[in-house]
Amino acid sequence: MTAKKTRDIRVRRVYEEPATADGSRVLVDRIWPRGLSKEAAALDEWCKDVAPSTGLRTWYGHDPGKFAEFGRRYRAELHGDATHENALGHLREVAGERPLTLLTATRDQDISAAAVLKEELERR
Template sequence: MGKAPDVRVRRVYDAAQRDDGSRVLVDRIWPRGLGKDAAALDEWCKDVAPSTELRKWYGHDPAKFEEFGRRYRAELRDAEHTEALRHLRELAGQRPLTLLTATKDSDISAAAVLRTELSGA
């Protein structure tokens, strides 16, 4: 059995680190006030982001995070999301993968749910 992929979550507004590996923005909406060059990302994978309806329902309310995670994991199984998730799995298998989000509290973000899905934790 191989080792678990190295998947991290960081804010897209933070400076890139040398060991970030592939830097992928996983938000559906481009981060406010951030230029494309300043983002220093390898790609923008908006197809893996939660649906607009789910994102608006959640509203980053910490009390809703557990239910948000359950609903988001269900969305990740639908046809719209599976290809994007497969792509992220491939990237994570090649080198470290840093999932970028504009969310202020990345511990209760969609990127955190994705990290768990991708690392098998």
């Protein structure tokens, strides 16, 4: 009997100093973080195809009262078209191979698209 490997996925702000435990550092925002150089971000990749649509992001506006509905709509986007599904599949592969840190510029990570994405990646 083989033990199921638990995925090591975390969410951090892209502005924080990189940590050795980060594993693959992937920016999952559609827009590049303001005032941050590519060198300072220390990314392994920028996966903007997994980010919420501009319309959904604008509607949400990081309003805590809309987070549950935002999560529902974002999950529908993640599974609603090939571009999102392919990006999500790619991140699943990365998470299956090594630790994965989802990076976002959002101040409140608990109500961010990256938090929804983390839950979705851990689900399967």
